[in-house]
Amino acid sequence: MKKKLLIVCLNFCFLTLMWGQTIRNFNVVLRSNFGSDTMWDNLEVPIYSMNPSLSAEPKLPAFVIYCNEGDSVVLNALSLAQGEHHTIHLHGLDVDTRNDGDPMTSFWLEHLQDTTYSFKATHAGTYIYHCHVADVVHVQMGMYGLLIVKAANGVQTAWTGGPAFDKEVHWLMTELDSSWHFNVPSHDPIVDTVNIPPYLPTYFLVNGKSEWQLDNNDSVMIDATYGFQIYVRLANIGFYANKVVFPSVLSAKIIDSDGRPLPSPVISDTVVIQPGERYGVMLSANQVLDDSLPIHYINMNTGLTENTQWVPIHIHSTVNVKEINKNFSIHLLPNPFHESVLIMVSEADEYFVKVKDVSGKILDYFEFSGNKFEYQKSTLSNGIYFLEVQSRKGAMKTAKIIRY
Numbered sequence: 001m002k003k004k005l006l007i008v009c010l011n012f013c014f015l016t017l018m019w020g021q022t023i024r025n026f027n028v029v030l031r032s033n034f035g036s037d038t039m040w041d042n043l044e045v046p047i048y049s050m051n052p053s054l055s056a057e058p059k060l061p062a063f064v065i066y067c068n069e070g071d072s073v074v075l076n077a078l079s080l081a082q083g084e085h086h087t088i089h090l091h092g093l094d095v096d097t098r099n100d101g102d103p104m105t106s107f108w109l110e111h112l113q114d115t116t117y118s119f120k121a122t123h124a125g126t127y128i129y130h131c132h133v134a135d136v137v138h139v140q141m142g143m144y145g146l147l148i149v150k151a152a153n154g155v156q157t158a159w160t161g162g163p164a165f166d167k168e169v170h171w172l173m174t175e176l177d178s179s180w181h182f183n184v185p186s187h188d189p190i191v192d193t194v195n196i197p198p199y200l201p202t203y204f205l206v207n208g209k210s211e212w213q214l215d216n217n218d219s220v221m222i223d224a225t226y227g228f229q230i231y232v233r234l235a236n237i238g239f240y241a242n243k244v245v246f247p248s249v250l251s252a253k254i255i256d257s258d259g260r261p262l263p264s265p266v267i268s269d270t271v272v273i274q275p276g277e278r279y280g281v282m283l284s285a286n287q288v289l290d291d292s293l294p295i296h297y298i299n300m301n302t303g304l305t306e307n308t309q310w311v312p313i314h315i316h317s318t319v320n321v322k323e324i325n326k327n328f329s330i331h332l333l334p335n336p337f338h339e340s341v342l343i344m345v346s347e348a349d350e351y352f353v354k355v356k357d358v359s360g361k362i363l364d365y366f367e368f369s370g371n372k373f374e375y376q377k378s379t380l381s382n383g384i385y386f387l388e389v390q391s392r393k394g395a396m397k398t399a400k401i402i403r404y
Contacts, residue, residue, distance in 0.1 A: 022071045027052055030079045030086040030109065030131065030143065034058055037142070039203050040211035045181045047142035050088075050131070060208030061172050061237075062129075062145030069124040069152045069160050075117040079109035088117050089132035090147065091276065092259050095119040101132045108133050121149045124159035125259025126170065126233040126278040134194045137185050144237045146172050149259070158231055158280055159261055165231035165282065167224045171311070172208075173273070174238035175201035175297060199239060204297045204307040214311055215329055215397065221312040222283075228315075230283040236273040240306070243296040244271045247313065249287045256280035275300075289315040292398045308358065310386075310398050328395050330387070336402035340376040343387065347371065350392040358384055 029051045035058030036044045049058030056063075067073050079086045085108040089101035097105050099117045109115060131143035148170065152160045156168070177199055186195050203210055207219045214220050224230050230250075236242050246252040246269045253265040257279050271279055292310040299306050331344045345351060348371040355364035355377070363385070364377060375387075380403050390396045 022068070023074065024067045024071050025074045025076060026065055027076045027078075028062075028088060028129075029054055029056070030077060030081065030088070031058065032080070032082045032084045032086075032141075034080070037208065039176075039178075040209070040213050043178065045176065045178055045203075046184075047181065048131075048138060050129075050143050050145060058142065060142050060176075060205065061174075062143070064145060064170070065129065065147040066150065067121050067148075068150050068154050069121055071121045071149075073119055073121055075129075076114070077109065077117060078114040079111060081109065081111040083111065084138075085110060085133045086138070086143070087132045089130055089135070090117065090119060091128040091130060092125070092278065093119055093127050093147070094122055103133055123259050124149045124151045124162070125256060126235055126280065127259060128172075128235055128237055128276070128278070130237065136196060137180070137194055139237060140177065140180055141184065144172075144174075146170060146233075146235060148233065158255055158282070162261060163255060163282060164229065166228040167222075168231045168233070169220070169222055170233035170235070171206050171220065171244075171295070172235045172237060173242045173295060173297075174205050174236070175240055175307075176203040176205060178202045201238075201240070201297075201306075204240075204309055205238075206295060206309055206311065210309055211400065212329070212331065214309065216312065221314065223312075223314045224285050224316075226285055226288055226315055226317045228285040230285055232281045232283060233278070234271060234273050234281060235278040236275050238297075239275060239300070241275070241298040241300055242273045243298060243305075244273070244281075245269060245294050245296070246271075246281070246283065247289065247291055247293060249289060250283040250285065250313075253282045254279055255282050285315045287315065288317055289313055290394070290396045308384075308400075310400065312397075328391060328397065330389060330397050330399045332387075332399060332401055336404045338404055339378070340374050341401055343368075343373045343375055343389070345371045345389070347391070352390045354388040355380075356386045356388060358386070 031049045034049050036046050037060045050062035052063050077088055087101040087108050099119055127147040129145055129147045131138040151157045157164050248269050252269050253267055255265050291313050295309045296305045297307040329346045333342045350369050352367050354362050356362055382403050385401050387399045
C-alpha cells in the first residue's frame with residue numbers, strides 16, 4: 001500500500017510540473033503467451049506482445065509511439081504476465097531511475113499490476129522501448145517497439161532546427177529463432193536467471209517482416225518522388241549487427257546517432273548498426289530509380305554475413321512506379337529448390353530475368369511471357385542467388401532463391 005501511494009504521489013508531482021505543456025498519454029498492455037505472428041513461409045510463431053489496448057492483435061514489432069520534442073509523455077502500463085514479470089525500458093531516453101524500467105534499480109510489474117512511466121521528450125530522435133525483465137528472452141519473444149521523438153510541433157525536420165525532409169521511413173531490425181518461441185527459455189524470477197539455449201536465428205526481420213513480405217510493404221519500402229529528401233531512421237534490437245548499403249545515387253549522409261545530431265554529416269553509402277544503436281540517414285532522391293538495397297545480418301561471433309534482406313526502392317517522377325506494379329508480385333515454389341523452381345508472377349506480361357550471385361554478378365539471363373515459368377539450371381552450385389525480374393512496362397522485382 002505504501003509503495004502504491006508513493007507511486008501515485010510521484011506521478012501527481014510529475015503531472016503538476018507538466019502543467020501547461022503538451023501531455024501525450026499511451027496505453028501499453030504487456031502480455032505473455034498471448035498470440036502469434038506469421039513469418040514469410042506462413043509459419044505461425046508464438047509471441048509475447050506490447051499492445052495499445054486489451055483487444056489489439058499482437059504483432060512484431062509493437063506499435064510505434066510518436067511524440068514531439070518538448071512533449072511530456074505518460075505510458076499507462078498494465079501487465080498480463082501469466083507468471084512472468086514485465087517492465088517498460090525506455091532505451092536511450094533521458095529518464096530518472098524510477099521511470100527507467102530496469103528492475104534492478106526500479107521495479108517490475110507482476111500479473112495484473114499496473115503503473116505509469118513518465119518522461120519529458122527533450123531530444124528529437126529515434127529510440128526503442130522494450131521489456132527489461134529477462135530481456136534476452138522477452139525481447140526475442142516480441143516485447144519491443146520504436147519510440148520516435150519528432151522535432152518540436154511535429155515540423156518535418158530531423159530535429160528542431162535540423163535539416164528538412166519530404167518523406168520519412170523507419171526500419172527496426174532484428175532476428176528470430178523460432179525454436180525459442182515454441183520452447184520459451186525458462187526464467188527463474190527468484191534468482192533472476194535464464195537458461196539460454198544456442199541462438200540460431202531462422203528469420204531476419206525488418207519491421208517484423210522478411211523476404212517477399214517486404215515487397216510493396218508501405219512500412220518498409222522507400223517510395224518517393226524525384227527531388228525528395230528522404231529521412232531514414234535505422235534501429236537494431238537484435239543480437240546481430242546490421243550493415244545497410246544504400247545505392248550511391250542517393251548520396252546518403254549519416255546525420256544523427258542515438259538521438260543526438262552529429263557535429264557534421266558523415267557521407268557514406270554504408271551504415272553498420274550494432275545491437276541497440278540507432279542512426280538517422282538523409283537520402284537525396286536525385287535520380288529516377290527502381291531498385292532494392294541490401295541489409296546484411298552479421299553474426300558478431302564469426303563476423304560472417306548469415307542473411308541478406310532486400311528493401312525495395314522506387315524513386316519516380318510524374319508516374320508512380322508503385323502504382324504501375326502494385327499487382328506485380330513474385331512467388332517461387334519450391335524455395336529452397338533442388339532441380340527446378342517455378343516462377344509465378346501475379347500479372348501476365350513479358351518478363352526479362354537476370355540470375356545474379358550475392359556479389360551482383362550476372363550468371364544467367366532468360367525471357368518468358370505469361371505469368372509462370374519453370375526455371376531449371378543444374379549448373380548452379382548450392383547457395384543463395386537473386387532473380388531480377390523486369391516487366392515489359394519497366395517495373396522490376398528482386399527475389400532471393402536458394403539451391404541445395
